Amino acid sequence: MTIKVKGLRWWMIGLLTLGTITNYLARSSLSVAAPTVLHHLHISTHEYGWITGAFLVMYPIGAPLTGYLIDRVGLRFGFLLCGVAWSLICIAHGFASGWLGLFxxxxxxxxxxxxxIPGGMRAAAYWFPPHERGTAAGVFNLGTSTGAILAPPLIAWSILRYSWHVAFIIVGALGLAWAVLWLLFYRQPERHSALSKEEAAYVGASVGTCGESGLRAATAIDAPAPKLLAILKQRNFWGIALPRFFADPVWGTLVYWMPLYLYQARGFDLKAIALTAWLPFVAADLGCMVGGPLSAWLERRFDVPIVNGKRIAFTLAALLMIGMAGVGFVSNPALAVALLCLGGFAHQTLSITVISMSADLFPRREVGTVTGLAALVAGLGNFAFTMTIGGFVARVGYTPFFVALGLGDLIGVALLWALVRRPSASAAAVAVERAARQARA
Structure with a gap:
């Protein structure tokens, strides 16, 4: 007899969160090691801008490609391939001999x-009802900030104890260990033997709101392929993609440039960076858990539709983000770090709300592709911003860039309210949502 696991959906999103942690450990490793690597490999700030720019060029290209891959072959196999790949590539960083190799x-x-992100939102669309998807998105996005939190002490310790080469190898090995766990334990709901009938019905009812009844045992490859042009023609797509264009440079700055900023502009050494660079990501963790529950609370308490609740949460967080404009103006380093923490909290609060809206506005079979395409748009904004920093920070300093980061999300607010339209609810969808509310009550 197979053991049934209560709350299995949370275990599945937790497993994906572990993968996200290894993702961000690999992503953040170079920024933490940058002072050491740049010194040993004789890399200039301008060349470092090109190195980070290479990631930010390929990331938006990879987002729709990996999202489409996951929608076609399934989350289990598609995410596994990507996880093994990023782990091996991270290990290869330790053998680079110059800036071109790192590029x-x-x-x-x-x-x-x-x-x-496409993988996480696909998991949320299949495993969670609409009112829990924002929270689920916050949970798997905890991995982004958790990975960024763990990176400074782990990388700094590895460099001080061994070398910067070994630091990359350690991080990559952790990613490979997670890949084994993912292969062993992750399954889609309809194929997971540990899923109880009660939870299957709960998930199945929520899945029905996306136009499919119950948990069909079809494989991802049998589902209709997402139609890219049809997605790009929808105003709802641009309503969630364009706000991310203005929002994502905040996260790119925290991950790729903050350690170097603390080193160059605030005089922090490697130990000081290890002690402080993780703090904005702790604040970001809190933000991950605010956006989704806030929109769900607005729905429960004031009967605000979930999409409008997420727009309200985005707006409030964008107003908090204004504080980040002051990072370059304050003379106290501790206050500057505090404002960076405020930026991390506000960014993740609004980011979770807009990312999770792909599962609210599109059929679940398209969620990975839609999220990937939106990430493409976001990545273009991230790339443009980081290349501008790399080219001009030596001449104008960091202050103008923090001002732009503090104000950019206000543009996103206007776009989110102007473009997004709530999907019309069918009678079946209304019945399912009514049943879900009764279950929560």
Whole structure:
């Protein structure tokens, strides 16, 4: 007799979160090691801008490609391929001998690491009812900030104890260990033997709101292929993609440039960076768990539709983001770090809300592709911003860039409210949502 696991959907999203942690450990490793690597390999700030830019060029290209891959071959196999790839590429960083090698490796890393958001939202669409998807998105996005939190002490310890070469090897090995766990334990709901009948009905009812009844045992490859042009023609797609264009440079700055900013502009050494660079990501963890529950609370308490609740949460977080504009103006380093923490919290709060809307506005068979295409748009904004920093920070400093980061999300607010339209609810969808509300009550 197979053992049934209560709350299995949360175990599945937790497993995906572990993969996201290894994703962000690999992604953040170079930024933490940058002062050491740049010194030993004689790499200039301008060349470092090109290295980070390679990731940010390939990341938006990889997002729709990996999203489409996951929608076609399934989350289990598609995410496994990407996880093994980013782990091996991270290990290869330890054997780079110059900036060109790092440039190529970062580009390859960006191509495969883009899988985590499309993969996470596909898991949320299949495993969670609509009112829980925002929270589920917050949970798997905890991996982004958790990985970024763990990277400074882990990389700094590895460098001080061994070398910067070994630091990349350790991080890559952790990713390979996760890949084994993913292969052993992840399954889709309809194929997971540990899923109870009660939870299957709960998930199946929520799945029905996307136009499919119950948990069909069809494989992903048998489902109709997502139609890219049809997706791109929808205003709802641009309503969630364009706000991300203005929002994502905040996260790119925290991950790729903050350690170097603390080193160059604030005089922090490697130990000081290890002690402080993780703090904005702790704040980001809190933000991950605010956006989704806030929209669900607005629905439960004031009967605000879930899409409108997420737009309200995005707006409130964008107003908090204004504080990040002051990072370059304050003289106290501790206050500057505090404002970076505020930026991390606000960014993840609004980011979770807009990312999770793909599962609210599109059929579940398209969620990976839609999320990947939106990440492409977001990546273009991230790339443009980081290349501008790389080219001009030596001449104008960091202050103007923090001002732009603090104000950019206000544009996203206007776009989110102007473009997104709630999908019309069918009678079946209304009945399913009514049943879900009664179950929550």
């Amino acid at each position: 190529v490796l970062r580009g390859m890393l960006g191509l495969v690491e883009a899988a985590f």
